[in-house]
Amino acid sequence: MVDKNMVGKEYPESTFDVEKGKIREFANAIGDKSPVFYNERAAKDEGFEGLALPPTFPTVFAMFGGTMLKVIADLKINMAKMLHGGQEYEYIKPVKPGDTVTGKTKIGNIFEKSGKGGTMEFIVLETTYTNQNGEKVLVDTSTLIQTS
Template identity: 35%
Template sequence: MAVDTAVIGTEFEPVDITVDAARLRFFAKAIGETNPVYTDVEAAKAAGHKDLPVPPTFLFSIELDSPDPFAWLSDLGVDLRFVLHGEQAFTYHSIAYPGDTLTAKSTIADVYSKKGGALEFFVKDTAVTRADGSAVADLKSVLVVRNPGVGK
């Protein structure tokens, strides 16, 4: 498959979630987070928070709530068996807490290939905001697609 740069600028339907304390605790446990600030409200308050703060990488999971979070890749003809997670970056603007309704709005920011097309890269930028429009974070993810038939 050849990278089609025409997809740059493609925007996805926003994904909304309302942050739930039980989900934050589950996420913290799933990633092996041991800091009680992410699981115990009293520890969070003692650290200066009003409630459990959203763990740093939790925001990446918002889009996984959509019915088929990787449909956009399939729609582009990408064989999901050859997709690798290449990079993830977060720029935080504020802390989210239980009760906050968050919206993740993503755009394909770039596509490019390396090694003669053997590796293709999709860069996706995501803005996470609260219901009032205030910024929570900007996320950047890079997915790598390995094309096993290229370069052999």
């Protein structure tokens, strides 16, 4: 069981430098050939200041920025029985190559649901990202499920 007293707990900030190469690599991995992810001129023609980011690119902030794994370890979640139940992004301001984003994660909620396979525990993580100018750019809400 995940300790429900952990709701509201905040984790230390983590930062990620947004680089052109990683954006191109990620766009290629998801099979998206749109020029705005590869070619700066094409991105500028569509009104971006640098290469555009695919909508789920912020998963890279979470995975390489490192907060996600720290939270999983802190909550003593069994990775072998963990599912990613849901994911939501709220895009507040554009993020571009050259930006450094800083994420602050807190545990938004922990609750249980009973289903066919037993009791499932839902852990909702809320991460707010700011850029190097202190502007709020993105909110990431991840729901993890610990199955029994």
